[in-house]
Each structure stands twice: as C-alpha cells, then as structure tokens.
Amino acid sequence: MKWFLSLITLMCATGVDAQQMLSLDSCRAMALRNNKQLNISRLKQDVTKNIRKAARTKYLPHVDAAGGYMHTSRELSILNGTQKYTLGNIGSIIGILDEQTTAIINRIGQKVSDAFRTDTRNIYTASVMVSQPIYMGGSITAANRIADIAEEMAANQTEISTQSTIYNIDKAYWTVVSLRQKEKLAESFLKLVRKLDDDVAKMIKAGVATRADGLKVSVKVNEAEMQLTQVEDGLALSRMLLCQLCGMPADSDITLEDEGKDELGTEITESVTDIKEAARNRSEVKMLQNAIDISRQTTKLMRAANLPQIALTGGYIVTNPNLYNGFERKFSGMWNIGVLVRVPVWNWFESAYRVRASKTATSIAAMELDEAEEKIELQINQSRFRVKEAARKLAMAKKNIERADENLRCAELGFREGVMQTTDVMEAQTAWLQAQSQKIDAEIDVKLSQTDLKKAIGELK
Structure with missing residues (x-):
C-alpha cells in the first residue's frame, strides 16, 4: 500500500512540474541563451577579437625557418673542360720529362683537378x-585600427541582435497574454449568451x-463558440511560437506569469530627453560610424602603398656542400644582417x-549616416506618439467598459x-464584448508601444 501511495505522489508531482511558469524576464533569458542568430553574432565577435590580436603581431619581429633538398643531374664546375x-695531363704537356716523372706530375695534376x-x-x-618592420608607410597602424573598429x-551587431531577440520575445509574450485574456473573455461571453439562450427557451415554453x-439567440451562441475556437487555436499557435523563440520544444506546457492578471501594470514612463543623443546611441548608427572610420583607415592604407617601407632583416643560412670551405661535404653556414628599403x-x-x-566611399558612408540619424529621429518621435496614443486609448477603453457594464445590466434587467x-440584450452583450476586447x-x-520606444532609443535590455 505504501509503494502505491508513493507512486501516486510521484505522478502528481510530475504532473505539477510538467507545467512551467514563465515570466517575461525568464523568457528573455532563455531566448538570449538559445537564439541561433545571436549566438552566431557572438561567434563573429570572437572572430574579430582574434583578428585584432593577429593585427597586433605585425608590430613584432617575425621569424621564418626554411629548409630544402635538391638533386641535380650535373654538378657545378669551377674549372672548364680544357682546364x-x-x-x-700537365706532365705530358711539358714533354721534356722522363716517363716516370711525367706520370707522377699527371697524377698530381689530376688530384688538383x-x-x-x-x-x-x-x-x-x-x-x-628574422624581419622587423621599421616603417611601413603607416599601413600597420591603419590595419590595426581597422581591426579595432x-x-x-x-x-x-551583437547588441542589435540582442535587442531584436528581446523585441521578438516581448511581442510573442504579450501576444500570448492577450489571447489568453481574450480566451477568458470569449468563455465569459459564451456563458452570457448560453444563459440568454436558456432564458429564451424557458420563455418560449x-x-x-x-x-x-430563440433562433436568433442560438445563432449568437454558435458565433460565440466559433469565436472561442478561433481564440483557442490562435493561443495554441502563439504558445508554440513563444516556445520556439525561447529554445523550448514547441509542445511544451507553459503558463505565463501575466496570464491571470486583471491589470497588466500599464504605467507610462517617458524616458527620452534628447532625441538626437538617443539617435546617436543606437547600435545601427554606431555601426555606420564604424563603417566611416574603417573607410578613413582604408584611405590611409591605400596611401601607405605609395610610401617608402623600411625593415631590418637578419638570419642564419647553412648549406651542404659547405660553400665556405671548398664545397666540403659538411653543413656550415653564416650569419647575416641587413636593411631592406x-x-x-x-x-x-x-x-x-x-x-x-x-x-x-567615406563620403557615401557619411551621407548614409546622416540619413539614418534622420530616420531614427523620426522613428523615435513616432514611437513616443504611439505610447501617448496607446495611453489615451486605454483610458477611453476603461470608460467604455463602465458604460458597457451598465448598459448590459440595464438590458438584462x-x-x-x-x-x-x-x-x-444581444446588442448589449456584443457591446460589452467589444469594450472588453478593446x-x-x-x-x-501600451506594453508593445513602450517596447517599441525602448528599441527605438536603443535601451531595450
């Protein structure tokens, strides 16, 4: 009996743990950890870091070692054939010596040959x-500056990818919350029309x-059921999208922290003081400025190709045969040092x-930067306007709910x-549904407009 109770307890615990409660911050954290494009951006950042380190080595001495072997069909000859x-045959050529002396001298001559x-x-x-650059016309400095930029x-670019990931996860999160609220609203509306249908059925009797x-109310019930089905389908798809963005299996059973809240905390905070300064802080603008700086350094790099270049060289060379001792079959070498101009x-x-x-190209990049700053300033202004407009719509929607509640109460009474x-009554119910949905x-x-504004000013973190 004890093992059976333990099994039941374990099954219940597993069922509870299977459903995950996620907040907006936890969704952001998972998305930032699992987003493939963001991880690619981080890897690219690591690539540029190593390229920058590689560029620094151009200031330092470089050492190269080389070795080789070559077999030739003929050997080098210091003497020509006549010599x-x-x-x-030097003894024979002299011709005045005896035969024995001539032979001895010929042998000596052959040994010399x-x-x-x-x-x-x-x-x-x-x-x-070993080679050490002394002056390369500024090309090494320009190349290092390009690597830094x-x-x-x-x-x-990583910051842009981060903000884009956060923006997408926020949008998906609040979409799920919105559809969950509308699902509850659709369920409440269905209860209302079903109660009306039941009341009308009794009145018909x-x-x-x-x-x-009765037929009119029945049609309304069918419409309410259809609306509920559509909302449920949309909610299921939105949850799948949110799970995918978080790096979770699409069929994960999740519940969002804000799903059950009647009020979503829609306080409006104005965080933009200087629009021009906010535009300059955007990562996209910084990237365009980087492009201008790289173009300027590229100009210096091009100019360096037309300037003198000076380097110190030194090394040690060994050969076999020994070139420094009568082509002796031993390894021998020499040191050398020089200046290359x-x-x-x-x-x-x-x-x-x-x-x-x-x-x-630098002038073109500067014009693109000016145009981008103008567009971003417009985007920030539009986002600020949308935040204020959303706040006004929310205030009006709350007033409309009060009127719709009273209208429905009067109609039912x-x-x-x-x-x-x-x-x-059906008109009052429809007006109530519309007011709640609005x-x-x-x-x-309000939530999404504030997210848009933070993204526009580059503060979405």
Missing part, C-alpha cells in the same frame, strides 16, 4: 630569417417569446586612384421585466 684536361670538384648534385639548405562593429427569438617609383597613378575611390427585447488590446498596445 681539367690540362691539369690531368679533382680537388676543384664541387659535388653539388645533392644540395641541402636551411635558413632562419571591426571588433567594435561586431559588438554593435411559457409562450412569452417566439421561436424566431622599398620605394615605389611609378605605378601609373594606381595608388592615387585608389585613394580617391576610398575617399568617395429590462429583459427580465419584459420591457426589452431579445435583440436589445481594453485588452489597449493594454497590450
């Missing part, structure tokens, strides 16, 4: 070279209402054309007293 023949052989058919080489741009009245002389104005093109028709829409519009 080799002469040395090998053989000593001049290089035996370079198999060559081994190895070298270590690219890293800033990647960070701004009593002979104080016609069948036509490169001065462009003539390239048919290629650098000048590139510099002009880069300056023009008059219907019970027999002084009002069925159609009057209030829900107005509350959600």
Whole structure:
C-alpha cells in the first residue's frame, strides 16, 4: 500500500512540474541563451577579437625557418673542360720529362683537378630569417585600427541582435497574454449568451417569446463558440511560437506569469530627453560610424602603398656542400644582417586612384549616416506618439467598459421585466464584448508601444 501511495505522489508531482511558469524576464533569458542568430553574432565577435590580436603581431619581429633538398643531374664546375684536361695531363704537356716523372706530375695534376670538384648534385639548405618592420608607410597602424573598429562593429551587431531577440520575445509574450485574456473573455461571453439562450427557451415554453427569438439567440451562441475556437487555436499557435523563440520544444506546457492578471501594470514612463543623443546611441548608427572610420583607415592604407617601407632583416643560412670551405661535404653556414628599403617609383597613378575611390566611399558612408540619424529621429518621435496614443486609448477603453457594464445590466434587467427585447440584450452583450476586447488590446498596445520606444532609443535590455 505504501509503494502505491508513493507512486501516486510521484505522478502528481510530475504532473505539477510538467507545467512551467514563465515570466517575461525568464523568457528573455532563455531566448538570449538559445537564439541561433545571436549566438552566431557572438561567434563573429570572437572572430574579430582574434583578428585584432593577429593585427597586433605585425608590430613584432617575425621569424621564418626554411629548409630544402635538391638533386641535380650535373654538378657545378669551377674549372672548364680544357682546364681539367690540362691539369690531368700537365706532365705530358711539358714533354721534356722522363716517363716516370711525367706520370707522377699527371697524377698530381689530376688530384688538383679533382680537388676543384664541387659535388653539388645533392644540395641541402636551411635558413632562419628574422624581419622587423621599421616603417611601413603607416599601413600597420591603419590595419590595426581597422581591426579595432571591426571588433567594435561586431559588438554593435551583437547588441542589435540582442535587442531584436528581446523585441521578438516581448511581442510573442504579450501576444500570448492577450489571447489568453481574450480566451477568458470569449468563455465569459459564451456563458452570457448560453444563459440568454436558456432564458429564451424557458420563455418560449411559457409562450412569452417566439421561436424566431430563440433562433436568433442560438445563432449568437454558435458565433460565440466559433469565436472561442478561433481564440483557442490562435493561443495554441502563439504558445508554440513563444516556445520556439525561447529554445523550448514547441509542445511544451507553459503558463505565463501575466496570464491571470486583471491589470497588466500599464504605467507610462517617458524616458527620452534628447532625441538626437538617443539617435546617436543606437547600435545601427554606431555601426555606420564604424563603417566611416574603417573607410578613413582604408584611405590611409591605400596611401601607405605609395610610401617608402623600411625593415631590418637578419638570419642564419647553412648549406651542404659547405660553400665556405671548398664545397666540403659538411653543413656550415653564416650569419647575416641587413636593411631592406622599398620605394615605389611609378605605378601609373594606381595608388592615387585608389585613394580617391576610398575617399568617395567615406563620403557615401557619411551621407548614409546622416540619413539614418534622420530616420531614427523620426522613428523615435513616432514611437513616443504611439505610447501617448496607446495611453489615451486605454483610458477611453476603461470608460467604455463602465458604460458597457451598465448598459448590459440595464438590458438584462429590462429583459427580465419584459420591457426589452431579445435583440436589445444581444446588442448589449456584443457591446460589452467589444469594450472588453478593446481594453485588452489597449493594454497590450501600451506594453508593445513602450517596447517599441525602448528599441527605438536603443535601451531595450
């Protein structure tokens, strides 16, 4: 019996834990953690960070090692054929010596000739070279600055992706809350029309209402059931979208913290003081400014290609055969140090054309920045107007609810007293439904308009 009770308890606990209660902040956190595009932006930011570190190494000495082996079909020869023949037959050429002496001198001459052989058919080489840039026309500094700006741009892109993710999750969250409120409203409305249908059915039996009245109410009941079904379907799809944005399975059983609230906390806060300053703080504007800065550094990079470049070089080279001791079959080498100077002389104005093109690209980027700032300022003004308009609509919606409640109460009372028709009650119910629905829409519009404003001023975090 004990194990059975334990099993029941475990099943109940599992059923409770299966449904997740999510707040707006928890949905944001999951979305920021699981959003693939945002994770891609973070990885791109890491890429630019490493590129910036790589650019810094251009200031430092670079060491290169190289080695090789080469086999040739012929060896290098210091002596030509005539000289080799002469040395090998020098005794015979003299011609005045006896035969034995001639042979001895020929052998000595041949040994001298053989000593001049290089035996370079198999060559081994190895070298270590060090190079230190001294002056590169400013190209290294410009390249490093470009890498710094690219890293800033990647960070701004990540911020844009973050705000976009938060905006989408907020929109999906409040859509679910809105549809849940409308689902409860549709259920309440269905109860109202079903009660009216029941009352009319009783009145038909009593002979104080016609069948036509009953049919009208029945049609209204069917419409209310259809509306409830549509809202339920929309709510299910909205929950799936929210789960997908949060990185959860689409069929997850979730409940939102704000679903059961009658009031959603629609306080209006004005957070914009200087529109121009707010526009400049937008990540999109910062990215355009980054583009201008990169274009300017690119101009410097183009100009550096037409300036002198100076570098120190040094290293150690070894060879086998030994080039420094009569081509001896041993490894031997030498140190070297030098200065490398490169001065462009003539390239048919290629650098000048590139510099002009880069300056023009900078001007284009500056114009795009000005246009973007103007559009963002307009967007901020529109968002501020929408917030104020949403607040006014919500205030009007609350007043309309009071009137609709009173109108419905009077219609139901008059219907019970027999002084009002069925159609009057249905009209009052429809007006009540519309007023309640407008209030829900107005509350959600206040939330979304404030989100739009925060996104417009770059403070959606």
